[in-house]
Amino acid sequence: MKDKRRLLFRIAAIVIILAVAAVMFVIGRGHTIYFDNKETSYNGQTVEPFHKVVVTVGDQKPSKLAKGDRGMGEVMGQKLTMTVEITDEEGGTPHAHKVSMNIPYSMDGITINIPALMAGLPQEAYLSEFVIEVPDEGATDEEIVTDEFDMGGDM
Amino acid sequence: MKKDNKTKSSPDMRFIIQKFSVPLMFIIICAICIPLSGLSANMLINEIVTRMGRNAFLILSLLIPIMAGMGLNFGMTLGAMAAEIALIFVADWQIVGIPGMVLAAIVSVPISVLLGIFCGKILNEAKGREMITSYIMSFFVNGIYQLVVLYLMGSIIPIKHGAIKLPRGYGIRNTVSLLSMRQKLDNLLAINIGGVKIPVLTFIIIALLCLFIVWFSKTKLGQDMRAVGQDMDVARDAGINVERTRIISIVMSTVLAGFGMIIYLQNMGNIATYSAHSQIGMFCIAALLVGGASVDRATIGNVFLGVILFHTMFIVAPKAGAAITGDSMIGEYFRVFVSYAVITVALIMYETNKRRAKKTAGQQLAEAQKAEEAGAAAGTTQADNAGKEKA
Numbered sequence: 001m002k003d004k005r006r007l008l009f010r011i012a013a014i015v016i017i018l019a020v021a022a023v024m025f026v027i028g029r030g031h032t033i034y035f036d037n038k039e040t041s042y043n044g045q046t047v048e049p050f051h052k053v054v055v056t057v058g059d060q061k062p063s064k065l066a067k068g069d070r071g072m073g074e075v076m077g078q079k080l081t082m083t084v085e086i087t088d089e090e091g092g093t094p095h096a097h098k099v100s101m102n103i104p105y106s107m108d109g110i111t112i113n114i115p116a117l118m119a120g121l122p123q124e125a126y127l128s129e130f131v132i133e134v135p136d137e138g139a140t141d142e143e144i145v146t147d148e149f150d151m152g153g154d155m
Numbered sequence: 156m157k158k159d160n161k162t163k164s165s166p167d168m169r170f171i172i173q174k175f176s177v178p179l180m181f182i183i184i185c186a187i188c189i190p191l192s193g194l195s196a197n198m199l200i201n202e203i204v205t206r207m208g209r210n211a212f213l214i215l216s217l218l219i220p221i222m223a224g225m226g227l228n229f230g231m232t233l234g235a236m237a238a239e240i241a242l243i244f245v246a247d248w249q250i251v252g253i254p255g256m257v258l259a260a261i262v263s264v265p266i267s268v269l270l271g272i273f274c275g276k277i278l279n280e281a282k283g284r285e286m287i288t289s290y291i292m293s294f295f296v297n298g299i300y301q302l303v304v305l306y307l308m309g310s311i312i313p314i315k316h317g318a319i320k321l322p323r324g325y326g327i328r329n330t331v332s333l334l335s336m337r338q339k340l341d342n343l344l345a346i347n348i349g350g351v352k353i354p355v356l357t358f359i360i361i362a363l364l365c366l367f368i369v370w371f372s373k374t375k376l377g378q379d380m381r382a383v384g385q386d387m388d389v390a391r392d393a394g395i396n397v398e399r400t401r402i403i404s405i406v407m408s409t410v411l412a413g414f415g416m417i418i419y420l421q422n423m424g425n426i427a428t429y430s431a432h433s434q435i436g437m438f439c440i441a442a443l444l445v446g447g448a449s450v451d452r453a454t455i456g457n458v459f460l461g462v463i464l465f466h467t468m469f470i471v472a473p474k475a476g477a478a479i480t481g482d483s484m485i486g487e488y489f490r491v492f493v494s495y496a497v498i499t500v501a502l503i504m505y506e507t508n509k510r511r512a513k514k515t516a517g518q519q520l521a522e523a524q525k526a527e528e529a530g531a532a533a534g535t536t537q538a539d540n541a542g543k544e545k546a
Contacts, residue, residue, distance in 0.1 A: 017261055017264075020257065020261065021258055021261045021262075023254075024250060024254040024255070024257050024258040024261070025248070025250060025254075025258065027254050028250040028251055028252060028253075028254025028255050028257075028258060029248075029249060029250060029251075030249045030250065030251030030252070030255075030335050031249075074251075074335070076251055076252055076254070108249050108316075132317070132318070142321055142322065142328055142329060143329075144305065144326070144329060144429060145329055145429060145430065
């Protein structure tokens with residue numbers, strides 16, 4: 001009886017740990033979001049960039065984008081909430097919008113076209129995956145440094 | 156009366172100096188080096204607080220094997236390797252911030268447990284020579300670690316991101332960035348007092364581990380470990396499963412070392428894939444010994460005193476070396492030399508004390524036997540005399 005109870009406790013502990021790991025997988029997934037203030041076209045419809053856009057994600061430094069600029073922000077989890085402050089023309093009054101959206105789990109880097117998003121186009125028009133090209137260091141591979149007997153570093 | 160006090164206090168003083176010789180030596184070194192280094196008090200305190208948050212957990216992981224009489228666990232490197240493997244996975248899965256650290260801790264546990272069981276079983280075959288065995292074993296497991304990280308990751312074990320993988324398509328780069336979790340733990344709940352950043356949450360976690368160690372030493376298993384540490388034969392006669400207890404102590408130390416390594420690396424913000432773990436064991440053990448611990452006795456107080464003194468020396472030595480000789484490398488060499496020297500001195504002192512204690516015990520036993528024999532002889536003569544008188 002005692003052994004059975006112990007086994008049950010152990011299984012319960014493992015299940016709880018796995019559940020915590022699963023939750024961490026979901027809430028801790030990091031995404032890099034790139035904001036474009038560029039011209040885009042979708043189904044023959046062309047959307048012009050704004051004069052100036054300021055995108056703020058959480059408490060991160062705001063990205064100030066002129067026409068054709070790209071900004072960047074980091075997001076943890078699957079929900080992106082940002083404030084988009086748009087100035088339509090030079091000397092115009094900026095108007096702010098709070099935007100929330102779900103972002104796909106599988107994408108590490110995501111490009112969001114702000115003019116397409118604000119124009120109310122479907123997701124495939126404003127959201128695309130951003131794949132980082134790691135520079136190929138050619139034939140010369142990175143030299144691996146191991147220092148088993150060295151104690152010269154700092155801690 | 157006065158004379159009595161004098162004669163009583165002088166051996167006490169000698170005992171205290173002998174007992175705390177290493178911390179005293181380091182206090183003197185620091186007292187000389189701090190003014191020479193020219194570092195401001197604010198900067199020095201800031202550095203010490205940062206390093207305390209970074210290293211204390213790792214050093215605390217050494218206490219449990221000492222409790223179980225297994226000496227200084229050079230095998231803590233195994234836990235550090237487990238943590239590094241877990242962090243490489245987490246970095247590849249792009250889990251960031253505190254959730255990334257928690258996930259790395261969870262992933263590191265099974266690896267640490269397996270390595271700990273392996274280490275514990277081997278140490279059970281090498282009773283009395285645990286330290287040298289665990290030291291050599293850390294090199295052996297380092298070889299396996301390199302095989303896994305350099306050849307299996309990316310080829311057999313899936314690694315997706317090119318920023319982590321070597322350009323050839325398999326193996327991990329020399330440095331893996333942990334920018335996404337850099338100082339996340341330290342900065343959460345951090346407070347600033349007079350320009351000194353206090354990583355409150357890190358200190359809370361360290362305090363919880365201290366409480367756990369205090370609580371654990373009072374549990375049945377903790378008492379068993381103490382009994383095993385004092386005398387394995389007596390513990391076995393008392394019904395304690397000595398081998399199992401020793402394995403548990405090493406497993407606990409390895410797992411805690413893994414957690415400590417995660418805290419350490421989140422503070423650094425990157426992993427030196429092939430070398431980060433190699434120095435950890437040596438530095439932590441040196442810090443613990445500097446705090447006044449010995450091979451068979453260490454307390455939580457030794458950990459904190461050791462971190463303060465050892466790392467103060469670490470911070471000021473290069474600058475002091477530069478000020479004295481004009482070459483900062485002298486200071487670098489000095490601190491490395493001192494680290495090795497303090498371990499060597501501690502081991503020599505431990506061995507000398509052990510032999511002295513053995514010799515004293517032997518002498519006491521011989522004297523007791525002599526006294527017993529003399530007593531028995533006197534008893535026989537008395538009995539003979541009494542018999543003669545009666546007759």
